[in-house]
Amino acid sequence: MSRTLNLAHLADLPPAIAKPGYERAQLQAGILHIGVGNFHRAHQAVYLDDLFNAGRDRDWALIGAGIRPNDRAMRQALASQDWLTTVVELEPGANHARVTGAMVDFVPVEDDGCAIVAALDNPALRILSLTVTEGGYCIDPATGAFNPEHPDIVHDAAHLHAPRSAFGVILAALKRRRDAGLAPFTVMSCDNLPHNGRVAGDAVAGLADLIDPALAAWVREQVAFPNSMVDRITPATSNRERAALAERFGVKDNWPVFCEPFRQWVLEDRFPAGRPALEEVGVTFTPHVAAYELMKLRILNGGHAAIAYPAGLLGIHFVHEAMEDPLVRGFLDKLETEEIIPGVPPVPGVDLQDYYRLIARRFANADVGDTIPRLAQDGSNRQPKFILPSTRARLKAAGDVPGLALVSALWCRHCAGLDDRGRLLALDDPNAGRLQPAALAAREDASAFLNLTDIFGDLSGNPVFRSRFEAALSRLWRDGTRATLQAYLSGTL
Numbered sequence: 001m002s003r004t005l006n007l008a009h010l011a012d013l014p015p016a017i018a019k020p021g022y023e024r025a026q027l028q029a030g031i032l033h034i035g036v037g038n039f040h041r042a043h044q045a046v047y048l049d050d051l052f053n054a055g056r057d058r059d060w061a062l063i064g065a066g067i068r069p070n071d072r073a074m075r076q077a078l079a080s081q082d083w084l085t086t087v088v089e090l091e092p093g094a095n096h097a098r099v100t101g102a103m104v105d106f107v108p109v110e111d112d113g114c115a116i117v118a119a120l121d122n123p124a125l126r127i128l129s130l131t132v133t134e135g136g137y138c139i140d141p142a143t144g145a146f147n148p149e150h151p152d153i154v155h156d157a158a159h160l161h162a163p164r165s166a167f168g169v170i171l172a173a174l175k176r177r178r179d180a181g182l183a184p185f186t187v188m189s190c191d192n193l194p195h196n197g198r199v200a201g202d203a204v205a206g207l208a209d210l211i212d213p214a215l216a217a218w219v220r221e222q223v224a225f226p227n228s229m230v231d232r233i234t235p236a237t238s239n240r241e242r243a244a245l246a247e248r249f250g251v252k253d254n255w256p257v258f259c260e261p262f263r264q265w266v267l268e269d270r271f272p273a274g275r276p277a278l279e280e281v282g283v284t285f286t287p288h289v290a291a292y293e294l295m296k297l298r299i300l301n302g303g304h305a306a307i308a309y310p311a312g313l314l315g316i317h318f319v320h321e322a323m324e325d326p327l328v329r330g331f332l333d334k335l336e337t338e339e340i341i342p343g344v345p346p347v348p349g350v351d352l353q354d355y356y357r358l359i360a361r362r363f364a365n366a367d368v369g370d371t372i373p374r375l376a377q378d379g380s381n382r383q384p385k386f387i388l389p390s391t392r393a394r395l396k397a398a399g400d401v402p403g404l405a406l407v408s409a410l411w412c413r414h415c416a417g418l419d420d421r422g423r424l425l426a427l428d429d430p431n432a433g434r435l436q437p438a439a440l441a442a443r444e445d446a447s448a449f450l451n452l453t454d455i456f457g458d459l460s461g462n463p464v465f466r467s468r469f470e471a472a473l474s475r476l477w478r479d480g481t482r483a484t485l486q487a488y489l490s491g492t493l
Contacts, residue, residue, distance in 0.1 A: 018098035030060035035131040042259040048102035050281040060276035064106035077254035090367035112162040113169035120173035126273035142457030146206035157210040201225035226268040308375035309410035335403035343393035377428035405468030415439035
C-alpha cells in the first residue's frame with residue numbers, strides 16, 4: 001500500500017526512504033526560484049536539503065515561482081503535498097529515494113508576474129534563482145546578444161507594471177527595491193548558457209535601457225549576476241515514474257523526480273547580499289566558472305544534441321538504447337574526440353578525455369530512462385548554444401567539420417518531420433512553424449535551411465561548413481541515417 005506524500009504522512013513513509021532531518025517550521029525563506037521544474041528539484045533543492053540536514057543556514061529555504069501557464073500544474077501538484085518532493089537517484093542496480101523539504105511555499109501563478117514582484121518586496125529574499133531554459137533569455141540565437149525586439153521584452157518595456165517575462169519580473173522587483181531603499185537581491189542563473197550570469201544581467205539591464213537609463217545604470221552597478229555551471233541528467237516525469245515510485249518505494253507523489261546519481265554545481269562567488277554555505281555540501285566556488293561551463297556545454301550538452309537526431313531518425317526512444325547502437329555510439333565517440341574536445345580550452349584539474357568517458361557512462365545509464373524526444377526538443381535554441389560554437393572554434397583553427405556539420409544536417413533532416421521509416425516525428429520547438437518548411441525545401445536546396453541566419457549566423461556563408469552540410473544532408477536523404485553514419489565513421493562522407 002502506497003502512502004501519499006505530505007507532512008502528515010512523512011514519518012510513516014517506509015524506512016528505506018531518506019527524510020528531512022529538520023523540522024519545516026525551522027526554515028525561513030531566503031531564495032525565490034523561478035522555473036520549478038524537474039531539474040531544479042533534483043539539483044538546487046537537493047543541495048539545500050543537504051545543507052539543512054547538516055544543521056546549516058536554515059534561513060535560505062526556497063519559495064517557488066513560475067511565469068508560464070504550465071507552472072500552474074506544478075504548483076497544484078506540489079501544494080497538495082506541502083511542497084515536498086521525492087527524488088529517486090538511479091544508481092544502476094541500486095536506486096535510492098529521498099524526500100526533500102527545502103521548498104516552503106510557491107507564489108500563485110497568474111497571467112502576469114505581479115505576485116512574484118510583490119513577493120520579492122521581502123528583504124529576507126536575498127537571492128533570485130532561475131531555470132527558465134535556454135530559450136527564455138530573450139537573446140538573438142545567432143549572436144548570443146540580448147534582443148530588445150523580442151516580443152516579451154517589447155511588452156515588458158511598455159508594461160513593467162504587469163510583466164510577462166522572467167526578466168521583466170526581475171527588473172520590476174529590483175526597481176521596487178531601489179525605490180524603497182532596500183538592497184537588491186542577487187540574480188543567480190542556473191540555466192545551460194555560456195556565461196549565464198552575464199547573459200541574465202544583459203537581459204535585465206537591456207530591458208532597463210528601454211525604460212529608464214538611470215535604472216539601467218543602477219542595475220549594472222549594484223546588482224550581482226554570478227555565473228554558474230549546473231549538471232545533472234533529469235528526465236521528464238511521466239506515469240511510468242509515478243508508478244515505479246509507488247511500486248518500489250510505496251510512495252504516492254504527484255510529481256516525483258527521477259535522476260542520475262551524479263550532480264555538479266560550479267559557482268562564481270559574487271553574492272553581496274549573502275549566500276548559503278553551499279561549499280559545505282559539494283558546490284565548487286571558483287573564478288574559473290567559464291572553463292567548467294564551456295567544457296560541459298560542448299562535451300555533455302553538445303553530445304546530447306549529437307545523438308538526439310540520428311537516434312530519433314532511427315526510431316530509438318531511450319538515450320541508453322542510442323548508446324547501445326554501435327553506429328550512434330561510434331559517431332559520438334569520433335565526433336567528441338576529433339572535433340569537439342580539441343576545441344575545448346583546458347579546465348583546471350580536469351582531463352577532458354576522462355570527463356568525456358564519464359559523460360558516456362552517464363548517457364548509458366539504463367536506469368535513468370532519459371528519452372531521445374527530450375534531447376531533440378528546442379533545437380533552434382540548442383544548436384546555436386551547444387553545437388555551432390564548436391563548429392566555429394574548429395573552423396577558426398583551420399580544422400575540418402564533417403561530424404559537426406553532420407549534426408546540423410541531422411537536425412535539419414529531423415525537422416522535416418519523418419523518420420527513416422516514414423513515421424511522424426514530433427517537432428517540439430518554438431520555431432517549428434518555419435523550421436519544417438525550410439527543412440523540407442532543403443532536400444532540394446540546402447540554402448533553404450542554412451539561410452536561417454538568426455540560427456546559423458556567419459556559418460551560413462562559410463564555404464567549408466556549407467559544403468560539408470550539403471554533402472551530409474544529401475547523403476541522409478539519399479541513403480538514410482545508418483549509411484550516412486557509416487560513411488562518416490569510415491571517412492568517406
